[in-house]
Amino acid sequence: MASEDVDDRIARISSSIRAIPDFPKPGIMFRDITTLLLDPKAFKDTIDLFVERYNDKNISVVAGIEARGFIFGPPIAFAIGAKFVAMRKPKKLPGEVISEEYALEYGTDRIEMHVGAVQAGERVLIVDDLIATGGTLSAAVRILERVEAEVVECACVIELPELKGRDRLGEIPLFVLVKAEVTDDSVELLTKEAIGELPEEVDGSV
Incomplete structure (x- = not known):
């Protein structure tokens, strides 16, 4: 895949994400991915870039x-032949769950997963739209590690790097397409070289 093609797709993805000032509170620049979903080409580009990265990495x-x-x-999940597992807010899953608490700005919250949904030794990719402080993603990592799964990587469309969410993931790699600022509408578009390949230690190919 040509570097220019990857860069063009990332630029299209970034331009399709709407920035809304002062939401949910004054001083915050909210990144709205619903406008990306209104653009079939940008949405396809987003999925394609993730699939190209994780295909043939033995992610189950x-x-x-x-x-x-x-x-x-x-x-x-469909494109790479993996199962999809929902990690939900409290009291949303009907069966027996395993849960993990994480800190919010004021108070705490929890994330839950069905017991038995992920087996020991399975290779897992965690997906969300955005990483800010990293609380939810790190809680998801802890749940999966408790069931002895192998977390290969976390993947998000957007990162707010000044909130240092990446640091809370420890040694778990994080892959993002766009880096954005919290308080203004500037973004950093990641080139193919900046995105990089999966490090060898998490490459599941034989």
């Missing part, structure tokens, strides 16, 4: 975080 589970991880996760 794509875990999507409620709610926007449910948008991106299933088409990725």
Whole structure:
């Protein structure tokens, strides 16, 4: 795949994401992916870039975080031949669950997964639309590690790097397409070289 083609797709994805000032509170620049979903080409580009990265990496589970991880996760799972597992907010899953608490700005919340949905030794990709402080993603990692699954990588469309969510993931790699600022509408488009390949230690190919 030519580097220019990858770069063009990332630029199209970025331009389709709407920035809304002062939401949900003054001073915050909210990144709205619903406008990306209105653009079939940009949405296809997003899924294609993830699939190209994770195809042939022996990933057996794509875990999507409620709610926007449910948008991106299933088409990725379908394309790479993996099962999709929903990681949901409390009291949303009907069966027996395993849960993990994480900190919010004020208070705490939990994320849950059905017991038995992921087996020990399965290779898992965690998907969400955006990483900010990293609380939800790190809680998802802890749940999967408790069931002795192997978390290959976390993947998001957008990262807000100044909130340092990447740091909370520890040694778990994070892959994003667009880096954005919290308080203004500037973005950093990642080139193919900046995106990089999966490191060898998480490459499942034989």
